[in-house]
Amino acid sequence: MTVKKDVSLVGNAELVAAKLTPQQKRFCEEYMLDLNQTAAAIRAGYSPNSANEQASRLLANVNVRAYVDIMMAERSTRVGVSSDRVIRELARLSFSNPAKVVAEDGSILDTATEDDLAAVSAIKVKKTTTKAGVTIEREVRFTDKNKSLELLARHLGMLVDKKQIDITSKIEDYTDEERIRRILELQKEAPINITPIPGDDET
Numbered sequence: 552m553t554v555k556k557d558v559s560l561v562g563n564a565e566l567v568a569a570k571l572t573p574q575q576k577r578f579c580e581e582y583m584l585d586l587n588q589t590a591a592a593i594r595a596g597y598s599p600n601s602a603n604e605q606a607s608r609l610l611a612n613v614n615v616r617a618y619v620d621i622m623m624a625e626r627s628t629r630v631g632v633s634s635d636r637v638i639r640e641l642a643r644l645s646f647s648n649p650a651k652v653v654a655e656d657g658s659i660l661d662t663a664t665e666d667d668l669a670a671v672s673a674i675k676v677k678k679t680t681t682k683a684g685v686t687i688e689r690e691v692r693f694t695d696k697n698k699s700l701e702l703l704a705r706h707l708g709m710l711v712d713k714k715q716i717d718i719t720s721k722i723e724d725y726t727d728e729e730r731i732r733r734i735l736e737l738q739k740e741a742p743i744n745i746t747p748i749p750g751d752d753e754t
Contacts, residue, residue: 563617563621564618564621564625567614567617567618567621568618570614571614571618574595574596574597575609575614575615576618577594577595577596578591578592578595578597578606578609578615579615579618579619579622581594581595582606582610582619583619583622583623583626588603588606588607588609588610589602589603589606590602591606592605592606592609604732634706638703638706638707640669641699641702641703641706642703643666643669643670644669644670644694644696644699645696645699645700645703647666647667647669647670647693647694647696648667649670649691649693651663651664651667652667652668652670652671652691652693653691656689657688657690657691658689659671659691670693670694670696671691671692671693671694672692672693672694673690673691673692674689674690674691674692675689675690675691675692676688676689676690677689677690
């Protein structure tokens, strides 16, 4: 099957890419590999000590964000994947019922539908021959329903991750601006108790 390339997307990508520095463009390309912004920043050559902050600033940059969005749109068009298709597939995995797939003897039911079978990840059949006859053991494995439900919930906006702040970086490696930003972030996430200790006041 030949996939037509959206000329408008290609043109826009070239225009936006021209506004990026080589390192910013490299970050975008690395980010598309696994959508891990911190790892992408490190692979693009940014300091590991401030990669998380650098990545956040990069993705907040209008041109960087636009370039990433265009590349994602191009990839979706190229592979024929849409958010609706992803959600439909996750729904099939999340709401599958093993009782509609496997019979008591471990065989697959003739009544199992395509949606039911979508959740089957592996089927193993072991045949053992003894003097007493032939014994057949069947094992049917299903995808992780909990994981599928979690991914589906995230797609639908039902789950919100708590913001994680990396506090392992060495403060001396930050610029003055980064130190101030870091302190403000930590104060916002976990307000510091500055209530005076009784008897500790200077007289």
